[in-house]
Amino acid sequence: MFRALPEPIHELGRLFEEAGQELALVGGPVRDAVLGRSSADLDFTTSARPDATEAILRRWTGGGAIWDMGREFGTLGGSRDGLKVEITTYRTESYDPASRKPQVAFGDTLEGDLSRRDFTVNAMAVRLPSLELVDPFDGLADLAGALLRTPVAPAQSFDDDPLRMMRAVRFVSQLGFSIEPATAAAIAALADRIAIVSAERVHDELVKLMVGAHPRRALELMVDLGLAAQVLPELPALQLELDEHHRHKDVYQHSLTVLDQAIDLESPAGSGGPCEAPDLVLRLAALLHDIGKPATRRFEDGGVVTFRFHETVGARMAAKRLKALAFDKETIKAVSRLVELHLRFHGYADAEWTDSAVRRYVTDAGPLLQQLHRLTRADVTTRNRRKASGLARAYDELEARIDELAAKEEIGRIRPDLDGNRIMALLDLPPGRAVGEAYAFLLEERMEHGPLGEEEAERRLRQWWADRSEE
Structure with missing residues (x-):
C-alpha cells in the first residue's frame, strides 16, 4: 500500500x-x-x-x-x-x-x-x-480492533497534554473506534485538566467531532467520562430526573436522537443540495435546541411538567456557550436563531396558519429556512406513530404552502412595495424616524396581505399618514 x-x-x-x-x-x-x-x-x-x-x-x-x-x-x-x-x-x-x-x-x-x-x-x-x-x-x-490506547501510561499522556482527551472522543466520532478501558478511566480521572487548554483548541476538536460520522457516540462518552461537564456543561444538565409518572421525555436522550435524525435529513455530501452533509450549524442546533429546559422546568398542579419559553432561554444559552468555545459570530447567530425558532411550527400543527403567518415564518427563518425545516422534522421523537404521522403531514402541508406562496411572490426576501426614497418623496419627509415608521407600516401590510402593487401601497401609505396626523 x-x-x-x-x-x-x-x-x-x-x-x-x-x-x-x-x-x-x-x-x-x-x-x-x-x-x-x-x-x-x-x-x-x-x-x-x-x-x-x-x-x-x-x-x-x-x-x-x-x-x-x-x-x-x-x-x-x-x-x-x-x-x-x-x-x-x-x-x-x-x-x-x-x-x-x-x-x-x-x-x-x-x-x-x-x-x-x-x-x-x-x-x-x-x-x-x-x-x-x-x-x-x-x-x-489496535487498528484491527478499532481501539484507542495510549503508547505510554494514559494518565501520563493526558496529564502531559489534556487536549488528547478531546482527541480521543473526536476519533470515536470520526473513525468509529472505542476507547480502551484503562484509557477511558484515565480520561474520567483527569477530565478537569482540560481547563488548561485554550478555547480555540477545544473548539477545533469539538467541530471535528460534530462533523464526524458518529457524533452521538462521542458526545455520550464526553458526558460519561466527565469531559462534557468541563467543555459543554449544558449537555449533561439535560439529564433531568424523570418524574415518577414519566410525564415528560428524557431530554438528554431526546436531544441526541434529534441530532441523529437531523443528520439523516442532510443532503448527501457533494450533492449540492440543501444542508449538505456535514452541516455543522444544523447539527449544533439539533444538539442544543432544548438546553433551556432545565432552567425553565416547572411542576404545575396535577403533576404537569412545563418548560415555558425554553426556546428563548435556550437561544441565549446557546449563544453564550458557543461564544465561550470560540465559535465565529455567524455560526453563533445561526445556531441560536434556530434554537429560538424550533417550536414555531407547533402553532401551525394546532391550527392552520393564514398566509400572513406563513410569510412571517419564512421571513423570520431567512437563510436558515432549509435548516429549520430539517430541525423541526428531526424534533419529532414520539413513539406514538399516529401523532408522528400527523406532525409529518402538517409539516408537509406547511412546506407545500411555502412553495405555493413562493411561486406567487418573493416570499424568501419580503420587502415593502415602496422603498425609503419613495416614502420620503410621497410624504415630503426628510430622513428620520417617521420614515422608518412608514417603512414598518408598509412591511406589515406586505406581510399581512401579500404584494400590493405601487398604486395600492401609495394609497394605503397616504391614508396611514393622514390618520396618524389626526391623532
Whole structure:
C-alpha cells in the first residue's frame, strides 16, 4: 500500500538516505493508509536537525517553496509538483503541569519520537525509502480492533497534554473506534485538566467531532467520562430526573436522537443540495435546541411538567456557550436563531396558519429556512406513530404552502412595495424616524396581505399618514 506513494516522496526518502539521515512517514497518513483511507497530510519525522532538513528540502524542491515557521519546534515544510510535506526532527518533550505547551528537545530515535504520540494507532511509521513499517506499540492490532490506547501510561499522556482527551472522543466520532478501558478511566480521572487548554483548541476538536460520522457516540462518552461537564456543561444538565409518572421525555436522550435524525435529513455530501452533509450549524442546533429546559422546568398542579419559553432561554444559552468555545459570530447567530425558532411550527400543527403567518415564518427563518425545516422534522421523537404521522403531514402541508406562496411572490426576501426614497418623496419627509415608521407600516401590510402593487401601497401609505396626523 505504501508503494503507491507518489514518486517524489520516494525520491525525498532517497535524498535523506544519501545524506546519512533517517526519514519516516508518520502518524495519521500511516493510519489512514492501513484503513484504506486517503489522507491529504504528508507528515514526516527525521533524525536530521532543522538546518540539515532545510538543505535536503532545497535539493528536493529544486528551488520551490520552503517554509520554516515551525523551525524552533524542529518543523520545516516544502512543496513540489503539488505535493506539500512537513518534516519534523525527532523530538522528546516535557510539560509544565500548568500548561499543555511542551518544552521541546530533539530526540535521537524514531521509536522515542513515536512514544510521545497521542494513541498507538497514530504511533506507527513507515521508513523511507525502504518502506519498513515501524510499530513499537502494536498500533496495527489496535487498528484491527478499532481501539484507542495510549503508547505510554494514559494518565501520563493526558496529564502531559489534556487536549488528547478531546482527541480521543473526536476519533470515536470520526473513525468509529472505542476507547480502551484503562484509557477511558484515565480520561474520567483527569477530565478537569482540560481547563488548561485554550478555547480555540477545544473548539477545533469539538467541530471535528460534530462533523464526524458518529457524533452521538462521542458526545455520550464526553458526558460519561466527565469531559462534557468541563467543555459543554449544558449537555449533561439535560439529564433531568424523570418524574415518577414519566410525564415528560428524557431530554438528554431526546436531544441526541434529534441530532441523529437531523443528520439523516442532510443532503448527501457533494450533492449540492440543501444542508449538505456535514452541516455543522444544523447539527449544533439539533444538539442544543432544548438546553433551556432545565432552567425553565416547572411542576404545575396535577403533576404537569412545563418548560415555558425554553426556546428563548435556550437561544441565549446557546449563544453564550458557543461564544465561550470560540465559535465565529455567524455560526453563533445561526445556531441560536434556530434554537429560538424550533417550536414555531407547533402553532401551525394546532391550527392552520393564514398566509400572513406563513410569510412571517419564512421571513423570520431567512437563510436558515432549509435548516429549520430539517430541525423541526428531526424534533419529532414520539413513539406514538399516529401523532408522528400527523406532525409529518402538517409539516408537509406547511412546506407545500411555502412553495405555493413562493411561486406567487418573493416570499424568501419580503420587502415593502415602496422603498425609503419613495416614502420620503410621497410624504415630503426628510430622513428620520417617521420614515422608518412608514417603512414598518408598509412591511406589515406586505406581510399581512401579500404584494400590493405601487398604486395600492401609495394609497394605503397616504391614508396611514393622514390618520396618524389626526391623532
